[in-house]
Amino acid sequence: MRPDVLLGQGALADVAEWVLRPAVVEDVEVIADLRAEVMRPDLERLGRYDEHRVRQRFRDSFSAEYTSIIVVDHELAGCITIRPAEDRLWLEHFYLAPQLQGRGLGSAVLRRSLQQADAEGETVALNVLQGSDARRLYERHGFVLESEDPIDVFMIRPPSTPAHA
Numbered sequence: 001m002r003p004d005v006l007l008g009q010g011a012l013a014d015v016a017e018w019v020l021r022p023a024v025v026e027d028v029e030v031i032a033d034l035r036a037e038v039m040r041p042d043l044e045r046l047g048r049y050d051e052h053r054v055r056q057r058f059r060d061s062f063s064a065e066y067t068s069i070i071v072v073d074h075e076l077a078g079c080i081t082i083r084p085a086e087d088r089l090w091l092e093h094f095y096l097a098p099q100l101q102g103r104g105l106g107s108a109v110l111r112r113s114l115q116q117a118d119a120e121g122e123t124v125a126l127n128v129l130q131g132s133d134a135r136r137l138y139e140r141h142g143f144v145l146e147s148e149d150p151i152d153v154f155m156i157r158p159p160s161t162p163a164h165a
Contacts (some may be wrong), residue, residue, distance in 0.1 A: 018105060018114070023067035023079065031069075031079050031095065032058045044068045044130045046151060058093065067093065070109055072100065082113055082124070088156070089117055091126040094134075110141055114157070121159045127152045 024029075032055040043049035066083035069076055078096035082089050086137070096106050117124050127145065128135050130153055143155040 018070060018072045018077070018108070020068040020080075020109065021071055022158070023062075023064040023069050025064055026097055027064070027067075027069055027076070027079070028062050029061070030076055031067075031093070032056075034076075034095050034097065035093070038098065039129070042132045045131060046129060048151065066137055068113075070096065070105070074103070077105070078109070082117070085125070088123040088125045089124060091124050094126075106137055107140070110137065116139065118159045122159050123156060125156045127154045127156065129153070137162060 006067065019159060034055045035058045037050065039054055040049055042053060063083055067081040070078035070080065079093055079098055080091070081093040082091050084090075094106075094110070096109075097152055100106075114124065124143075126143065128138060128140065131150070132153075135153060135155075140153055140159075141157065143157045146154045146156040148154060
């Protein structure tokens with residue numbers, strides 16, 4: 001799935017207009033910093049936070065081709081990556097600026113992305129850190145447990161699963 005097919009606008013009660021735009025290589029560092037900020041509490045709780053590693057893992061796996069940038073009020077507010085992987089799509093690098101979390105924006109972006117995956121008949125998989133609040137978001141959108149280990153929870157969502165959010 002190409003991120004540029006996700007371009008569009010949406011409106012939320014307390015968030016101004018938002019759009020998804022294709023990522024470019026120049027987005028890497030700002031997203032790496034956002035990733036470090038967003039993931040820090042969960043990584044610290046799990047004893048796994050490393051200032052350099054959290055950013056480098058993003059840099060090493062960044063793919064502008066499959067990443068969309070979430071833009072709110074003309075500012076980068078987050079990103080979402082959905083890339084092909086064997087028999088499914090892999091949802092990764094879904095980060096939203098902390099001040100915009102809990103306001104429906106993440107649900108709106110996820111809903112739009114999953115509608116596209118459903119239209120293509122694709123299963124979507126992801127992993128989330130153990131104990132992360134993000135797990136509830138994914139469960140509301142039809143993701144179920146596939147497997148887990150002490151650090152990660154792996155979740156899967158078959159196509160055409162109705163979103164409950």
